[in-house]
Amino acid sequence: MAHEESFETVTGCRIRMMRKGKGEPLLFLHGATGVPRWLPFMDMLAEKYDLIVPEHPGFGSSDTPDWLDNIGDLAFFYLDLIEHLGLEKVHLLGTSIGGWIAAELATRSCESIKTLTLVAPAGIHVKGVKKGDIFMWSPEETAQNLFHNQEIAKAVPQPANEDELMVVLKNRLMTAKLGWQPRMYNPHLKKWLHRVDVPTLIIWGDDDKLIPAAYGQAYRDLIPNSSLEVIAECGHLPHVEKAQEFTSKVVSFIEGAA
């Protein structure tokens, strides 16, 4: 069965949302490149959960609201969205800047959150551990650096038409607005990660050239009830590059936390 697609208006902002599956709600927050299409790992998760995949304000087909200046604004937006959808005890899963949003959200309130899964999240800075720079990489370098398996890197589709290119440019503009300076982190987030009081899983690829796996240990040390799983021979996007392994780790974590 195909996923459903709809538009929701929350806090004055109209966003695109994809949804599929039955079970406990699982809210997925995407990374810098957005979620232009439904991906294989989403089908796998939708077998167990009611998977909700919004496009962030400022990305893809969603509106760009005037109030959107930083990741904290998106954290509050998603607290509003959880309330708007009437979700109680939602499993929250975020990758890259989506993981950053999820972490910020959880420091503000875990009241409606049952578990938290952070996949190579941006958001903190570890001194002396050099990150990659998506703003300096060419599209070819970006594909190469996001994946361990270069066969996958070569297969990454480039924008096929003007509409798709426009989405790429829009996502890139919003990513810059949110994460150019300081580069992809909030200097204050570290101080409050101790407030996250739900079971937390941190997943990282061992060959992440954008945000090195050392950041996973830093996150684990900052979030009290958390564990770190490093996936071997994997880059920055484990949910894409190692979809099967990724999904089984998420499912067993959520089941174990229940």
Place this chain on the structure above:
Amino acid sequence: MKFYMMHLMPYADLDLDYDQKYNSAWITLPNSYYDPKKGAKLYNRYLDELEYADQLGFDGVCVNEHHQNAYGLMPQPGVMAGALARRTKKVKIAILGRALPLLNNPVTVAEEFAMVDNITEGRLIAGFVRGIGAEYHAWSSNPALSHERFHEAHDLIVRAWTETGPFAFEGDQYHFEYVNLWPRPYQNDPHPPIWIPSQGSSETIEWASHPSRRYTYLQTFTPVAMLAKYMQMYKDMAAEHGYEATEDQLGWSVPLYVAETDEIARREAQPHIENFLNKFLRMPKEMLLPPGYLSLKSMMGVMKAKSSIGTKQTIDTVIEKGMFICGSPQTVREKLAEYQSQIGFGHLLTLLQFGTLPAELTRKNMELYANEVMPYLRDHTARKVSVAAE
């Protein structure tokens, strides 16, 4: 028409084989390529060249802002303007770019420009730019906020120059409880002239031509066909606002080389203009156009157009497009007179040193231009004005 000598102050001693290891002369080229002993000599040579322009009868000299590159060694152009302020006597000193969005505190620029304006007793021209894309990498300034920061910083500086302080400035990007400029600028009618150098964004042209500003719009490094288009756009926008744009509102910045004959000019200029284009101006697209530098629509246009970024340029292609003026005094006179009468710009900024062009050729270029080209064009354009007035 008025004549200016513009300088980028390149690191002309650059090891030109750097490009076998690095893809850019900007941002990521290690500064181990810079030798301070050679740099010191270049700085003083270049300042001498600008001072010489004063003696040769130019109307102005222009300095510029770029960061972390071999292309232009003026990260803080106010330092150069300060050095020139005391050593020149007649020329206007145009600080062509202060990249306003890079500033954490725009009041520093209001102060710096006011000081130069005071020391020179009103010879300052203030240039405001957004800076080229690479500066946003060099300065960690957020390109997605570039337009907003430019406009706020501009408003703050103009208010600091024109309003009695102290006053509060309440912006989204900049907040000041007390703005109270000491010194006030020397030129106070209502403030020093403002020039807006740009590569032709329609948003910039529209903003500069607004009746409340009427700033001199300066087209930089563009094919002459594009120059004509953008200048016409400015005139049309002025007309829509119900006024006629004057020549004083239109300027053109272009590299130029003049020698005894067309053949000598081409031969002498070739390696240096090609170094300028292919070695000093070299950078990948990601550096030149960070997200937000252009509006989504303009960015789309650039991505679709077959961009010349990264392709090797030759002296022939740039001469043909009118991006480089090169030839005997007669050739250069004729070309400039033709472009001027067609396009109607009132300020001509010539880059008479470019890339690796050595000191003696730069001086020869300046002398021939000042003696053989400038007087003819002054006379030519003055006659045109007096005919029009009759």
